[in-house]
Amino acid sequence: MHELGILNSMIHTIQNVVNEQGITEVDKLVIEIGELSGIVPHYIEECWPAARYKTFMENTELELIVIPGMVKCRDCGEVFNAVSADLSCPKCGSRNMEILEGNDMIIKEIICK
Numbered sequence: 001m002h003e004l005g006i007l008n009s010m011i012h013t014i015q016n017v018v019n020e021q022g023i024t025e026v027d028k029l030v031i032e033i034g035e036l037s038g039i040v041p042h043y044i045e046e047c048w049p050a051a052r053y054k055t056f057m058e059n060t061e062l063e064l065i066v067i068p069g070m071v072k073c074r075d076c077g078e079v080f081n082a083v084s085a086d087l088s089c090p091k092c093g094s095r096n097m098e099i100l101e102g103n104d105m106i107i108k109e110i111i112c113k
Helices: 003-021 041-052
Strands: 026-034 061-067 070-073 079-081 097-101 103-112
Touching: 003 026, 003 070, 003 103, 026 041, 041 061
Parallel strands: 026 061
Antiparallel strands: 026 103, 070 079, 070 097
16 A cells, blocks of 8 residues: 555645745645546545644645546547446457546645635
8 A cells, every 4th residue: 555655745745835835734635536546545545644643734634536537549539437448448349548637646735724
């Protein structure tokens, strides 16, 4: 489970940003996680209490937004959700696809007092 390490790194990065801005507390953190990112949203939620423990974000709320893993079939041009289609084109059955979105993890918002 690499999600705890990801969160620890993210908290460190956010701390640098808020220190530069003179902010002392973060109320809410909004993160977008793509279905194809290799990061499991449920594990992020489970690791959040441990990651923020005894940090400046100890009271910070976490909101996760899951971004669908949209792809385009390189063989027939069909655009579809790769996860819902079990990583095969529903039109031609090909597994030759180009990722359009849903392979990132992005800090969307840092909401401060």
